[in-house]
Amino acid sequence: MAGSSRHRVAVLALDQVQPMELGMPFQTFGMHERRYEVILCGRTAGPVETISGWPVVTPHGLDQVVTADTVIVPAYGGFQQDTPPDATDDVADALREAHARGARIATICTGAFALATTGLLDGKRATTHWLFTDELARRHPRIEVDPGVLYVDTGSLITSAGVASGIDLCLHLLRRDCGAATATAVARGIVAAPHRDGGQAQYVTHPAAPPDRSELSATLEWALHRLDAPLTVADLAAHAAVSERTFARTFTAQLGVSPIRWLTAARISRARELLETTDASVDHIGRACGLGTPANFRHHFRQATGTTPTDYRRTFSAR
Structure with missing residues (x-):
């Protein structure tokens, strides 16, 4: 993203495109x-033609x-045919050529089926809407399809699951x-939501027991204002007024x-913001985010971002 030229994002609308995913x-x-x-x-x-029946x-x-x-x-309805009308050779060739030129390719929901036809996902992890992960795996057995994540x-x-996870995908790229x-x-x-980890589950199989979502949200908000403290599951459960096991x-x-x-x-998300927007020392930021010693901070930060806090600040603070 360096330099004055803008990064060009091409959104590819295939037959029966989903309007919501198209707009994200x-x-x-x-x-x-x-x-x-x-x-x-x-x-x-x-x-x-959109899947809603009107054209763009x-x-x-x-x-x-x-x-x-x-x-x-984005997601499109044409994938449901064994030979989707818009996953034909011209689309696959264009995606392969773009990738060979250095472009990154991301899909939302069933858009993964179009990318799968290129062969670029063979031998790699990928996902799509949980309703269609079995179908993706059946058609493309060389892809390691993960049905339980928001994005890979x-x-x-980069592939993402259904509907709202497309927003998570776009924010992840940002x-x-x-x-x-x-x-x-x-x-x-x-x-x-500012950040949903790509490894979060796509859906909940069974309704959760109390506390209800509003009570859980209140506890999450409480915790976000106390990230510098050594919070435990017991602390969170006490705030929600339930047992640790239930929580x-x-x-x-x-x-x-x-x-x-x-x-x-x-804590890592907060540390990233502080590294970008403040001049506080790396050690101070680690303590302020509850990540403990400098060594522990560097370990967790590298595990989450693939780089060190110092290199991350060097890359993003000037922006």
Whole structure:
């Protein structure tokens, strides 16, 4: 994202495109127009039928997909046929060519089926809406399909689950490009959760026992204002006024992650913001976010981001 030129995001609308997923990249990246140019593409310029029955008009064709920096393929209904009409050779060829030129390709929901036809996902983890993960695995047995996560990032290929996880995907890409502070500001603007870990569960199989979601949300908010404290599951359960065992079971059922994993992710997210927006020392930030010793902070930070706190600050603080 360095330099003055804007990063071009091509959103590829295939036959029977889902309107909600189609709009997500424009809503998220479009709020940061200084860095991104978002364009709408189809197989050719012209009308594309949506799954709702009305068309959208794409100003660009596949030639603009090939030259984009990021290509996003939203959900589309045509994947349900064994030979989807829009996952034909021209689309697969364009996605392969874009990827070979260095573009990253991301999919929302059933958009993964179009990417799967390229062969680029073979041997890699991927996901899609949980209703269709079995079908994706059946058609493309070389892909390691993970049905239980919100999104999978393999570097240049990113796949996400259904509907709202498309917002998580876009915010994740913003975070990769521009840092946590920018992604959080955009999330606040669209009234979305600033950060949902890609490893969270797609859905809850069984209704959770009390406390209800409002009580759990109050405890999460309470914890976010005390990340510098040595919080435990017992502390969280006490605030929710339930037993530790009930709280842990309810928490995992509703959020798809354990309380400790959620706390660690929240602390890392806060640390990223402080590294970007303050001049506080790395050691001070580690303590302020409840990550303990400098060694412990570096360990958890590298595990979550793939880099050190110092290198992260060097990359993002000037932005």
